[in-house]
Amino acid sequence: MTQSTESLQPDNGQFWAEAALSRSACYRRTAVAQPMLAAGGQQLPERFDPQDVERAKKAGVLDLSGLLRAGYRGAGTPELLGNAGLPIPARPNLAAAGADGDWVLRLSNTEYWLLGSLTNRGETLAKLPGLDACDSGCLDATPDACYPLFCMDSHGWLMLTGEHVSDVMAKLCGVDLREEAFPLGSIAQTSLARINGIIVHQEINGLTAYSILCDNASTDYLWTALIDAVQEFDGGPVGLASVVG
Amino acid sequence: MKIMPCPLNGPRNISEFTFGGEVTPLPDVASAPDSEWAEHTFYSYNGTGVAREWWYHVPSGYWFVAERHRVTDEILRTYDPSELPADALNNQQEAFQ
Structure with a gap:
C-alpha cells in the first residue's frame, strides 16, 4: 500500500x-x-x-x-521460520526479535505467533505464505505440518x-x-x-x-x-x- | 486463592482453569454396549485416594493432567498428557488404590 x-x-x-x-x-x-x-x-x-x-x-x-500479526501451528513451523530468516525461541513462553524488528512468540511446543515490525509497519510479515484466509490454497503455501492461524482476525x-x-x-x-x-x-x-x-x-x-x-x-x-x-x-x-x- | 501449577505456564490462580473430568479410558466405539457408555458418561468414582484429572488452562488453551488427593484437595503433580503412563487409560481406579 x-x-x-x-x-x-x-x-x-x-x-x-x-x-x-x-x-x-x-x-x-x-x-x-x-x-x-x-x-x-x-x-x-x-x-x-x-x-x-x-x-x-x-x-x-x-x-x-x-499492525500485521500471524500465527502458525505444527511440527513444520520451524522450517517456515527458518526459511523466512526468523528466530526460533528455545522453549514455549519465550519470544525473540528478528532482524527487521518482527517478534516471534512461541506459545506452546508447536505454536508460534509473529508480531509485525513497528519500524516497517509489518512489511516483512506480509511476505510470509498462507496468511490470506480467503485463499483456499493457503495450506498448500506452507511446509508440511504447518498450519496458518489467523490471529489478526x-x-x-x-x-x-x-x-x-x-x-x-x-x-x-x-x-x-x-x-x-x-x-x-x-x-x-x-x-x-x-x-x-x-x-x-x-x-x-x-x-x-x-x-x-x-x-x-x-x-x-x-x-x-x-x-x-x-x-x-x-x-x-x-x-x-x-x-x- | 488456590494456586494450580500449570506444566506450560507455571503457577496460576485456579480461576484461570477449567476442570475436565477424570482421566478414564474411552469405551470401544465399535462394540461397547449402552450400559458401558452410560457408565463412562454419567458415573464417576466416588471414593477417596488420588484422582488423575484433566484440567484446562483457558488463557493458553492447554489441556494437561493433574493428580489431586480427593480428601486433602492437595494437587500432588501436574504434567503434559504426553507423559501419561502407558497404562493410564486402563484400569486407572485400581492403579491408584
Whole structure:
C-alpha cells in the first residue's frame, strides 16, 4: 500500500473510514489521533498530540491492532521460520526479535505467533505464505505440518510502554511481571483485568514495552482498563510515532 | 486463592482453569454396549485416594493432567498428557488404590 496519510483525509481533517482496509476494534478511542497506514492497508494511530513522547516514556498505551500479526501451528513451523530468516525461541513462553524488528512468540511446543515490525509497519510479515484466509490454497503455501492461524482476525494488539509498565500491570494481573521475574523476551499467558491475554515483554528502540494480545471482542474494554490504570503514572494514549520516532 | 501449577505456564490462580473430568479410558466405539457408555458418561468414582484429572488452562488453551488427593484437595503433580503412563487409560481406579 503506497497511499500517503495526507491523501486519506478529506477537507475537514477527518479520516475516511473507507480509506483503510480495516480498523481496530477500539478505533473510536483513537479517532482523535493522526492516522497512518500499516503495510497491509490497516489503520494505525500515528500521533495524538505533542506530549505523546513524554507519555510513552512513563506509561503509554498504543493500539497496534492494525499492525500485521500471524500465527502458525505444527511440527513444520520451524522450517517456515527458518526459511523466512526468523528466530526460533528455545522453549514455549519465550519470544525473540528478528532482524527487521518482527517478534516471534512461541506459545506452546508447536505454536508460534509473529508480531509485525513497528519500524516497517509489518512489511516483512506480509511476505510470509498462507496468511490470506480467503485463499483456499493457503495450506498448500506452507511446509508440511504447518498450519496458518489467523490471529489478526481473532485477537487485538495493545502495547504498554515506558518505565511504569510493570507497576501498571501489577494493578491488573496476578502474575509477577516485574523485570526480575519477567525478563525481556518472556511471555505470560494469563488473565488480566479479568479477561484472557498474552503478555510479551519487548524492547522497542530502548523503550520497555509489553505487548498484550486479547480477544478482539475484549479489545475495546481492555483499552479503557489500561487507560484508567496508567492515569496515576501520568500516562495515556500514544501513537506509533512516539515509539519508533 | 488456590494456586494450580500449570506444566506450560507455571503457577496460576485456579480461576484461570477449567476442570475436565477424570482421566478414564474411552469405551470401544465399535462394540461397547449402552450400559458401558452410560457408565463412562454419567458415573464417576466416588471414593477417596488420588484422582488423575484433566484440567484446562483457558488463557493458553492447554489441556494437561493433574493428580489431586480427593480428601486433602492437595494437587500432588501436574504434567503434559504426553507423559501419561502407558497404562493410564486402563484400569486407572485400581492403579491408584
